[in-house]
Amino acid sequence: MNLMTAVILVVVGIIIIAGLAAYAYTLRSEVKRREAFRTEEEQRAQQNSLENLDYIVGALLQEQVNITEASWRCKVLLEIIDPSLAEREEFKAFAVLYDRTRHLKTHSERNQLTPRERMREDKERMTVEDEMRGDVMAAAKEVSAWRAKGKSALH
Numbered sequence: 001m002n003l004m005t006a007v008i009l010v011v012v013g014i015i016i017i018a019g020l021a022a023y024a025y026t027l028r029s030e031v032k033r034r035e036a037f038r039t040e041e042e043q044r045a046q047q048n049s050l051e052n053l054d055y056i057v058g059a060l061l062q063e064q065v066n067i068t069e070a071s072w073r074c075k076v077l078l079e080i081i082d083p084s085l086a087e088r089e090e091f092k093a094f095a096v097l098y099d100r101t102r103h104l105k106t107h108s109e110r111n112q113l114t115p116r117e118r119m120r121e122d123k124e125r126m127t128v129e130d131e132m133r134g135d136v137m138a139a140a141k142e143v144s145a146w147r148a149k150g151k152s153a154l155h
Contacts, residue, residue: 046081053077054147060140067129067136068104071097074143090142093135100128 053074060070075094078085086095104121105113113121129136 049077049080050147053081053143057140057143057147061137061144067133068097068101068125070140071132071136072101074140078143090146091139093132093139097128097132097136100132101125 056065056070056073056077059065060067060074071094074091075086075098078091078094085091101124104110104125110118110121
């Protein structure tokens, strides 16, 4: 191998390395951009969930919503915000009511029930609501108190 071939190979190697380095840099920049976007989306989703939780708990405490539906929504929102929140003892009533009523039909499935079946499910739902009303309202008050603590309440 003569000197000229060696120089050409070195130059080609340097060009290839520079090209790969530039490509790696652009890939790394894209990863950083996507991570920042994902983080922002997660924060926005968490903030929206917290706001929705505030609305639902407020409506529940003012008895403007059905206890079963509010409990279902509170349970789901707590799980979205932080899965461990739904397991906290003070918020557990939402999950208990959900577990006791999740077999009941909703939406289009409910519309397909006969009037007798619908009445039976309504009676079952109202019985569970009556039994759990105090616990669910206490859990709603705990959520309000937890939310009043602000951002520090998450940890």
